[in-house]
Amino acid sequence: MNSGDDRLVQLIGKRVSLRHRIAPESSAGPHLSDAVGELDDGGPGPDGAPTLRVRTRGGTVHVRVADVVAVRAVPPARPKRPSWAAVEHLERICADAWPAPVVRDLGAWRLRAAGGFTRRANSALAVGNPGVPVPDALAEVRRFADRHGIPPVVAAPEGSPWWRAVRDEGWEVGADPGAQAVVLVAGLDSLAADGPAPGIAFDAEPSPDWWSVFDEEGADLTARRAVLVPDRPDGPQLGFGTARRDDGALTGVVRAAVVGDHLYLSRLEVLPAARRSGVGSVLTAAAARWGAERGARYAVLQVVRSNRAARALYERLGCVEHHRYHYLVPG
Incomplete structure (x- = not known):
């Protein structure tokens, strides 16, 4: 953002209350509006002027920097328990x-x-x-x-x-x-990549090297395929994502499944040699774009509560906890 306003720059990434112009003061009706949510740099607008994005509970509000009247940081929203x-x-x-x-x-x-x-x-x-x-x-x-x-x-x-x-x-x-597991959710507009990512591909069937990433010795392979690649007309739309280096070497995989307006992400795995290089984030963003192209609007994931690394990754990408669930066994 090239706004010259250090105050706005310092508030990027924080929850704010932002008042902005929506019409000239001389016009009839309201000419100011307020947006409360996380502030983000919106980049240049259609006319080249710098813009901001405010991610509110009702959606993303786009504001020209020149239209900002006042802005202040506000405390994080209190999580609302879903019904x-x-x-x-x-x-x-x-x-x-x-x-x-x-x-x-x-x-x-x-x-x-x-x-x-x-x-x-x-x-x-x-x-x-x-x-x-x-x-x-x-x-x-x-x-x-x-x-x-x-x-x-x-x-x-x-x-x-x-x-x-x-x-x-x-x-x-x-x-x-x-x-003990956690269900995370996010809007796809906050996750999806802006365009195709180099080295990322999605196929309707998992390739042999996609399967090879998972060390599941002793697993019932027929049952595994029945769950991950169900052969049923009412099943989800499936995409099996792979990330590769320029030399073709596999660096990570993911499974994407569209059910209604939700994209279910699972089996995100980055090979050891490629960890901490952003492959997981790139695969997630590419999967979100793939799902959005197939009608999904939201992402949902199930993550073991103790898997702090996975939870931290998804939270950095904008996912929030929806609810938790337990596996209960006879006492």
């Missing part, structure tokens, strides 16, 4: 983007099995009324798990009515670090 209906909606989107090959609905619960490949696809998603008393529902979870050779596990949003009901029956949060 349980919104949590349920997002959990179902995540489940559709990571589909188990075996699914049985029990009222609003979704019992899932995938040969043991990932707990996400081998647990009962409890986000509503199972249609039977909870003790009976949990007994059915046990029977279903036994039939498919997997441990009985219930996935439930932390603090939700369904989480409390299962806990009341003596089920506990799993003891391992992976039993």
